[in-house]
Amino acid sequence: MSLRIAYSPCPNDTFVFHAWAHGQVPGAPELDVTFADIDITNGMAERGEFDILKVSYAVLPYVLDEYALLPCGGALGRGCGPLVLTREPGADLAGKTVAVPSERSTAYLLFRLWAADTLRGGAPEIVVLPFHEIMPAVRDGKVDAGLVIHEARFTYQEYGLHCLADMGEHWEHTTGLPIPLGAIIAKRSLGADTLNSLADAARSSVRMAWDDPQASRAYVLEHAQEMDPAVADQHIGLYVNEFTADLGENGYAAVRGLLTRAAAEGLVPPLGRDALRFP
Numbered sequence: 038m039s040l041r042i043a044y045s046p047c048p049n050d051t052f053v054f055h056a057w058a059h060g061q062v063p064g065a066p067e068l069d070v071t072f073a074d075i076d077i078t079n080g081m082a083e084r085g086e087f088d089i090l091k092v093s094y095a096v097l098p099y100v101l102d103e104y105a106l107l108p109c110g111g112a113l114g115r116g117c118g119p120l121v122l123t124r125e126p127g128a129d130l131a132g133k134t135v136a137v138p139s140e141r142s143t144a145y146l147l148f149r150l151w152a153a154d155t156l157r158g159g160a161p162e163i164v165v166l167p168f169h170e171i172m173p174a175v176r177d178g179k180v181d182a183g184l185v186i187h188e189a190r191f192t193y194q195e196y197g198l199h200c201l202a203d204m205g206e207h208w209e210h211t212t213g214l215p216i217p218l219g220a221i222i223a224k225r226s227l228g229a230d231t232l233n234s235l236a237d238a239a240r241s242s243v244r245m246a247w248d249d250p251q252a253s254r255a256y257v258l259e260h261a262q263e264m265d266p267a268v269a270d271q272h273i274g275l276y277v278n279e280f281t282a283d284l285g286e287n288g289y290a291a292v293r294g295l296l297t298r299a300a301a302e303g304l305v306p307p308l309g310r311d312a313l314r315f316p
Contacts, residue, residue, distance in 0.1 A: 039067040040227075040235075043081055044091035046072045046260035047187055048269040049112055049276035050219075055253035057242035065238035066231070072260060074168065075219060076139040088224050089235065093143045094217040094292055098305040101312045103224060105232055106292075108315050110221035110239035113280035113288050118205015118216045119144035120190060121151075122175055123182045126199040131158030133181035138168040143218050144186050146299045147204035153302060154207070172196045186218075190275075191268050214291040215280060225316075232316035243282050289313060 042058075044050040056062050058070050068089075073081065079096040081087050085103050097106060121135070130152075137145050140163065152161065164180055171183035176196045184204075185193065193200065205216040223235050246253050250273075261269050280288045292313060300307040 039069040040088040041069045041071065042089040043071040043073050043078050043087045045075050045078070045219075046262060047276075048257045048261055048264070048272040049281075050091055051257045051260050052246050052250075052253050052273045052277055053110060053239070053243050053281060055242070055256045056245040057238050059256075061245065062238050062241045064234070065241065066234060076142065076168075079139065079141050082222060085224070088227065090222050091219055092222055093139070093141060094220050094295060095143045095146045095299070095305065096141050097220060097222070097292075097312070098296060098300070098308055099141075100222065101309070103226075104222035105225050105315055106313055107221040107223055107232070107236050107239060108284045108288075109236055109282055110243065111281065111284075112219040112276045113215045113217050113284070113291055114276060114278050115209060115215050116205065117190075117218070117275045118203055118208060119147055119184055119186045120193065120203055121148065121182055121184055121201045122172065122189075122193050122196075122198040123201045124175060124178070124198060126201070128182065128201055129158075130156055130161045130182055130201070133161050134164050135161040136164045136166045136171045136174050136180040136183040138166065138171065138184065138186065140165060142186075143295070144184055144204065146295060146304055147208055147216070148184050149302060149304055150298055151202060151204050151207045154211070155202070172198060187276075188264060188268050188272050191271050208295075212291075212294055214294055215287060217288075217291045217295050218276070220292075229316040236315070240282055243277070246277070 078090050082092045082100045174180045175183040299305045
């Protein structure tokens with residue numbers, strides 16, 4: 038019986054899951070794959086709709102009663118945080134409009150923590166827009182600034198925009214920890230044995246992708262939404278790293294740090310004591 042999984046069509050996810058999704062990981066459970074952007078998978082998790090999901094770390098406090106965080110397969114890193122973009126360099130955001138892709142995203146939590154530390158005056162007004170509409174909206178003056186993620190790090194200058202602030206840079210400077218972005222979760226009801234087998238399969242799939250990067254290339258580019266292949270390679274290089282294979286002590290510290298700080302600001306519910314325990 039296959040397990041239902043939903044992850045994004047972004048290159049880091051298709052690179053990571055290629056081997057597993059194509060039945061190439063020995064002994065791994067079969068997957069029934071659905072592609073959906075992370076703001077959609079966050080909602081799926083809150084409704085308990087899939088067995089395995091790629092979600093924002095920001096949604097964990099709402100779903101960890103039903104789902105367990107897998108210690109691998111996700112996206113953490115350094116130098117890979119969301120950016121705040123504006124039309125003019127050095128713009129003042131007090132009382133201005135900022136477009137964000139979701140208010141249940143890790144990017145949004147990082148933005149709010151940055152804003153609490155650095156912005157003075159009136160808080161910016163938040164406007165939720167689909168990710169692909171944010172940079173055009175900033176360029177066209179529909180909003181004053183935009184919070185962007187992923188490949189926008191490599192393409193925002195094509196829109197004539199400027200980076201006002203790097204949320205990841207602020208996070209790393211203030212905490213010394215890597216930036217938590219996307220998590221892999223699976224239903225606790227699958228049981229400890231299955232959860233452990235899922236973690237093993239995710240690790241194996243990551244390592245197989247590293248061992249033979251060309252094997253996943255057609256799959257990655259098929260789902261990369263007309264992304265330039267060079268940008269797709271940059272995307273993978275930035276978001277698939279040692280934390281994808283294993284969160285480790287620093288990875289878990291980053292996740293706890295983000296969600297503890299966000300809870301202190303009233304942005305998410307507090308985590309339970311054993312909420313991140315696996316399995």
